[in-house]
Amino acid sequence: MTPEIENAFAAIRSDHGAESLSRVERMLEPxxxxxxxxxQKGAKWILPGLSPTPWHxxxxxxxxxxxxxxxxxAHPVIKDELNSAWEMRREAFSDYEHYLTRQEDWQALYLYRDGAMVEESxxxxxTAHKVLKEFAVxxxxxxxxxxxxFSTLLPGASIAPHCDLWNFSINLHLAVDIPDGCSITVAGETRTWHEGHCLLFDYSFEHEARNDGDRPRTCLLVDLWHPETTIPERRALVALISEIRRLMGES
Incomplete structure (x- = not known):
């Protein structure tokens, strides 16, 4: 660990106790x-002690x-505003840049990015901007x-099977606009979205999605802390990953 990470961890232990970061420290050991x-083998980081449950x-x-x-x-209003934005403000959407790839048939309208709300959205x-800020941020x-x-898969688009980077956050999907023929598979179990309802899954497990429908499929995705992580662990993980990204020259 770098001195910056060691100092951050020491400050957290001082506030929360010597054993408060034991799981994070174990994660960093070979x-x-x-x-x-x-x-889950494709994930880079696995925090020990979290329930290995793909679907929540x-x-x-x-x-x-x-x-x-x-x-x-808020779903009915969120859907109306999203559809208006898709028709009238298409420039607000961009090709989604996953850490593995970039897809033209996977469009995104960002509400939160780089540690802050995207005020342009x-x-x-x-409505989605307000709800996200109040209840999540x-x-x-x-x-x-x-x-x-907002994650919009165009008709015929698919997201190849992959694992995301870690298990200490968890992915919430609000089904905003869902045509027939759409599905998501997590750890081999396939489900579909139902408009106005949420799905929640651990994306350190291999997952994939597809739109075999005849119009775009849109969900609102929110990366939340895994509810089994603690406050000191969250502080340490932010310090750790932020320092790694700084050393790698990432924003």
Whole structure:
């Protein structure tokens, strides 16, 4: 570890106790996370002690209930504003740049990125912007290392099987506009979205998605802290990943 990371960890231990970062420290040891599920092997970081569960009930975690309820309640307005933005403000959307690839048939409208709300999106999708800020960002439930965006798969598009980087955040999908013929598969189990409802899954497990419908499929994606992580662990993980990105020359 660099001196910057060591100093950050020391400050967190001072605030929260000597054992508060034991799982993060184990994660950094070779093999420290223990055996992985075969469909998690593509992930870079596995924080030990988190339930190895691919699919989660979005209403089962008290910490996340307010986010889920607020998004689902606001769905009709969110959908109307999203469709208007798609028709009238297409320039606000961009090709999605996953850390593995870039896809022209996968469009994104960002609400939160690089640790802050994307204020330019407030005019295009004000309700989603407001709900996300109040219930996820201000409440510190969003993982600031990641993002939130409207994810639009064009007809015929597919997202190849892949694992995301780690298991200490978790991916929430609000189904905004879903045609027939769309599906998502996580750890070999295929489900579909139901408009106005959320799906929640651990994207350190291999997952893929496709739109075999005749119009775009849009979900609002939010990267939230895994509810089984602790406050000191979250502080340490932000310090760790931010320093690694700085050393690698990433923004």
């Amino acid at each position: 093999g420290g996370a223990g055996p992985r599920h075969p469909l 009930d979005p209403h089962a975690h008290p910490e996340l209930t307010s986010v889920v309820d607020a998004l689902e309640s 407030a005019g295009a999708v004000p 201000d409440a510190e439930k969003i993982c600031p290392l990641l993002e939130s965006h």
